[in-house]
Amino acid sequence: MDGTGPAASAGTLADAWNAAADEIVSAGRRMDGRGWVPATAGNISVRLADGRIAITRSGTHKGLMGPEAVMQVEPDGRATVPGERPSAETLLHCQLYARDPAIGAVVHGHSVAATVLSMQDPAPALEFSGYELLKAFQGLATIVEPHLEECRLGYLIRGHGVYVWGPDMFTALARLEGLEFLLACRLEERKLPR
Amino acid sequence: MDGTGPAASAGTLADAWNAAADEIVSAGRRMDGRGWVPATAGNISVRLADGRIAITRSGTHKGLMGPEAVMQVEPDGRATVPGERPSAETLLHCQLYARDPAIGAVVHGHSVAATVLSMQDPAPALEFSGYELLKAFQGLATIVEPHLEECRLGYLIRGHGVYVWGPDMFTALARLEGLEFLLACRLEERKLPR
Amino acid sequence: MDGTGPAASAGTLADAWNAAADEIVSAGRRMDGRGWVPATAGNISVRLADGRIAITRSGTHKGLMGPEAVMQVEPDGRATVPGERPSAETLLHCQLYARDPAIGAVVHGHSVAATVLSMQDPAPALEFSGYELLKAFQGLATIVEPHLEECRLGYLIRGHGVYVWGPDMFTALARLEGLEFLLACRLEERKLPR
Amino acid sequence: MDGTGPAASAGTLADAWNAAADEIVSAGRRMDGRGWVPATAGNISVRLADGRIAITRSGTHKGLMGPEAVMQVEPDGRATVPGERPSAETLLHCQLYARDPAIGAVVHGHSVAATVLSMQDPAPALEFSGYELLKAFQGLATIVEPHLEECRLGYLIRGHGVYVWGPDMFTALARLEGLEFLLACRLEERKLPR
Numbered sequence: 170m171d172g173t174g175p176a177a178s179a180g181t182l183a184d185a186w187n188a189a190a191d192e193i194v195s196a197g198r199r200m201d202g203r204g205w206v207p208a209t210a211g212n213i214s215v216r217l218a219d220g221r222i223a224i225t226r227s228g229t230h231k232g233l234m235g236p237e238a239v240m241q242v243e244p245d246g247r248a249t250v251p252g253e254r255p256s257a258e259t260l261l262h263c264q265l266y267a268r269d270p271a272i273g274a275v276v277h278g279h280s281v282a283a284t285v286l287s288m289q290d291p292a293p294a295l296e297f298s299g300y301e302l303l304k305a306f307q308g309l310a311t312i313v314e315p316h317l318e319e320c321r322l323g324y325l326i327r328g329h330g331v332y333v334w335g336p337d338m339f340t341a342l343a344r345l346e347g348l349e350f351l352l353a354c355r356l357e358e359r360k361l362p363r
Numbered sequence: 364m365d366g367t368g369p370a371a372s373a374g375t376l377a378d379a380w381n382a383a384a385d386e387i388v389s390a391g392r393r394m395d396g397r398g399w400v401p402a403t404a405g406n407i408s409v410r411l412a413d414g415r416i417a418i419t420r421s422g423t424h425k426g427l428m429g430p431e432a433v434m435q436v437e438p439d440g441r442a443t444v445p446g447e448r449p450s451a452e453t454l455l456h457c458q459l460y461a462r463d464p465a466i467g468a469v470v471h472g473h474s475v476a477a478t479v480l481s482m483q484d485p486a487p488a489l490e491f492s493g494y495e496l497l498k499a500f501q502g503l504a505t506i507v508e509p510h511l512e513e514c515r516l517g518y519l520i521r522g523h524g525v526y527v528w529g530p531d532m533f534t535a536l537a538r539l540e541g542l543e544f545l546l547a548c549r550l551e552e553r554k555l556p557r
Numbered sequence: 558m559d560g561t562g563p564a565a566s567a568g569t570l571a572d573a574w575n576a577a578a579d580e581i582v583s584a585g586r587r588m589d590g591r592g593w594v595p596a597t598a599g600n601i602s603v604r605l606a607d608g609r610i611a612i613t614r615s616g617t618h619k620g621l622m623g624p625e626a627v628m629q630v631e632p633d634g635r636a637t638v639p640g641e642r643p644s645a646e647t648l649l650h651c652q653l654y655a656r657d658p659a660i661g662a663v664v665h666g667h668s669v670a671a672t673v674l675s676m677q678d679p680a681p682a683l684e685f686s687g688y689e690l691l692k693a694f695q696g697l698a699t700i701v702e703p704h705l706e707e708c709r710l711g712y713l714i715r716g717h718g719v720y721v722w723g724p725d726m727f728t729a730l731a732r733l734e735g736l737e738f739l740l741a742c743r744l745e746e747r748k749l750p751r
Numbered sequence: 752m753d754g755t756g757p758a759a760s761a762g763t764l765a766d767a768w769n770a771a772a773d774e775i776v777s778a779g780r781r782m783d784g785r786g787w788v789p790a791t792a793g794n795i796s797v798r799l800a801d802g803r804i805a806i807t808r809s810g811t812h813k814g815l816m817g818p819e820a821v822m823q824v825e826p827d828g829r830a831t832v833p834g835e836r837p838s839a840e841t842l843l844h845c846q847l848y849a850r851d852p853a854i855g856a857v858v859h860g861h862s863v864a865a866t867v868l869s870m871q872d873p874a875p876a877l878e879f880s881g882y883e884l885l886k887a888f889q890g891l892a893t894i895v896e897p898h899l900e901e902c903r904l905g906y907l908i909r910g911h912g913v914y915v916w917g918p919d920m921f922t923a924l925a926r927l928e929g930l931e932f933l934l935a936c937r938l939e940e941r942k943l944p945r
Contacts, residue, residue, distance in 0.1 A: 203786075204397075208541035230537060281544065285551045343812060347790035350863065357867045360554050360748070360942050398591075402735035424731060475738065479745045554748050554942070592785075596929035618925060669932065673939045748942050 189215040189223040190236035192338045196276060197225070199342065201232020205278035205349065210330070214262045214275045215338060220244050222266060227256035265334055274338040276345050279330035282352040286359075287329070383409040383417040384430035386532045390470060391419070393536065395426020399472035399543065404524070408456045408469045409532060414438050416460060421450035459528055468532040470539050473524035476546040480553075481523070577603040577611040578624035580726045584664060585613070587730060589620020593666035593737065598718070602650045602663045603726060608632050610654060615644035653722055662726040664733050667718035670740040674747075675717070771797040771805040772818035774920045778858060779807070781924065783814020787860035787931065792912070796844045796857045797920060802826050804848060809838035847916055856920040858927050861912035864934040868941075869911070 193213045200206045200213075211231045214224035222242050225231060229238040241249040246263040248255055262275045333348055335341035387407045394400045394407075405425045408418035416436050419425060423432040435443040440457040442449055456469045527542055529535035581601045588594045588601075599619045602612035610630050613619060617626040629637040634651040636643055650663045721736055723729035775795045782788045782795075793813045796806035804824050807813060811820040823831040828845040830837055844857045915930055917923035 207544040208537040279544070281547045281551055284548050289552065289555060343790040350789040350861070353863045354866050356551065357863055357938065358871065361871060362944070401738040402731040473738070475741045475745055478742050483746065483749060550745065556750070595932040596925040667932070669935045669939055672936050677940065677943060744939065750944070
């Protein structure tokens with residue numbers, strides 16, 4: 170995340186790219202270990218110091234890919250290298266980065282809990298309260314919110330999975346884990362006889 | 364997957380065999396990590412360039428085996444090496460390869476979700492719609508279909524598990540993960556009170 | 558498993574011991590990976606060529622132990638080395654080895670499914686039929702049977718977990734995986750509304 | 752855990768610190784493997800020979816951290832190194848160490864089962880009986896008890912997860928696994944139709 174000054178050398182830029190790609194690869198393996206990126210689902214991105222975005226290519230398996238599965242796009246979502254084709258979800262990542270300059274990383278995954286709850290629930294939002302895990306979201310009581318304009322830390326698309334972001338990949342992944350934990354709790358609660 | 368031309372050397376053929384066996388061993392470990400090949404269940408195959416098939420032997424544990432657990436059969440299912448005995452399911456793999464020359468790999472596993480849903484469900488097919496994961500199946504709305512003639516990407520045998528295929532092992536495994544994800548979602552949905 | 562003849566050297570005996578201890582350690586790690594040996598639960602044994610038994614010590618964690626956690630007992634369950642204290646379950650293993658000379662390995666684990674089903678179910682046995690996984694049990698339709706005299710491959714003690722055996726550790730573990738798969742299926746089936 | 756005598760050298764103290772930090776890091780990875788420390792949840796501590804406490808810092812991920820994520824506090828919970836800030840839960844650990852000089856390690860995690868059961872259950876305590884796993888708790892029939900004064904091995908805070916302790920980390924982790932196993936069983940039992 171350094172190399173922003175005018176004296177940044179080509180080596181530094183390459184290092185920053187490699188670091189971003191490594192973060193994305195590690196995040197994919199972690200998400201795969203939890204079963205959140207089945208098949209070629211999910212996508213993961215990091216904002217680079219120059220405002221461009223490192224993001225997973227379309228059609229890759231996020232748990233099995235290497236750094237070659239990461240491509241670079243401009244802030245508007247076009248591929249930096251002519252001829253490369255970004256995934257359709259790339260624009261959702263770009264929209265988030267454009268909305269908030271504090272966002273440094275975005276992760277999108279599909280869990281069974283998120284999918285089942287979003288397909289079942291007629292309500293526009295899932296509410297959580299009283300869970301200590303909410304600390305991970307810093308006081309936000311309603312964390313799963315399909316209306317992007319009211320949403321600060323993540324959202325869930327019906328039948329599609331969750332998008333979560335943060336200033337860096339560590340925070341984005343921690344929020345994803347916190348959110349998926351709450352969704353797993355909610356799914357279990359739904360199964361209990363009342 | 365190269366070495367198809369007349370100049371292919373013995374070394375190339377051995378390399379192709381080793382690559383196929385490695386793909387099968389890796390696939391078995393991955394399926395085992397998800398719990399889809401309990402005991403000695405499951406079988407995994409790859410079509411070689413000459414039309415023969417590399418397939419797991421009977422009685423092996425798909426998560427613990429090495430490449431010696433992979434044997435070669437002719438397109439009609441007989442062992443290439445006289446005296447070796449293929450598993451009973453080998454003919455199901457051969458049937459799929461014979462039906463469609465575009466199939467390069469077939470995977471068969473047993474998951475709890477597939478077993479429970481296929482044992483419970485009186486209907487001849489499970490239908491899925493509205494799930495983004497269906498993208499992994501390229502628009503096929505009904506993916507689990509016990510009537511082979513109507514089925515393009517996979518099928519499920521009552522009490523037995525799923526068969527999924529693709530042009531290569533990566534695609535076959537990705538489709539298996541997508542299908543198992545949908546089956547896991549369906550099983551969770553069934554448990555929710557209505 | 559060799560070294561049974563009169564010419565067996567001390568080196569061979571030590572090798573056989575090390576092989577048995579390694580099999581037990583590997584089995585424990587595998588069972589731990591599935592969550593079947595929580596805390597210090599479970600025990601694992603192998604019959605040696607001379608009829609003595611290598612078995613896990615009391616109080617060890619089966620997923621974290623090394624070969625030093627394996628001790629030797631006589632066929633009647635007394636420690637071969639004076640002063641060592643076998644676990645209480647050692648006699649259950651010895652009873653099985655005494656009943657059938659073909660038994661070479663015994664594994665005992667605690668799964669959530671086995672515990673919940675055995676605590677809930679008023680019936681003396683769980684019956685399974687129609688599951689392809691039963692192949693792993695070679696045609697035995699009723700595999701979970703608390704009456705030892707009628708039981709050929711494994712039994713389940715109420716609130717306690719399962720004991721499974723076989724001619725060797727590979728077979729015992731494969732049967733354990735098959736049985737736990739069926740128990741997991743049964744537990745899921747019980748949760749579905751009728 | 753040695754180095755308590757007056758002849759203990761600086762080297763021995765550093766070794767004891769490193770050993771404590773390694774135990775904490777290993778415990779965190781194990782808990783993460785089971786999904787019990789999502790996001791930055793959980794905390795883990797070991798009492799040092801001089802009465803000070805090695806404990807995880809605030810905001811770290813317990814499954815991804817290294818030994819640098821472990822800090823030292825005085826028995827009253829203040830940081831040994833001026834300027835370092837302990838987590839809010841540090842005082843809960845100190846309270847336990849102060850109550851019982853036999854406690855050597857404390858682990859706190861959040862599981863789905865603990866969270867769901869503690870949020871749902873109107874009763875002040877969960878009771879368990881008839882489970883062989885209770886052996887891990889040495890005869891204690893009621894192990895999950897929100898009233899600390901009556902509790903000898905662990906407690907559960909509504910919506911918050913469990914605290915478990917023992918004379919050493921091995922015992923504390925084994926008790927945690929035993930307790931989580933029982934909670935997992937209870938959650939499954941609740942889902943079965945009556």
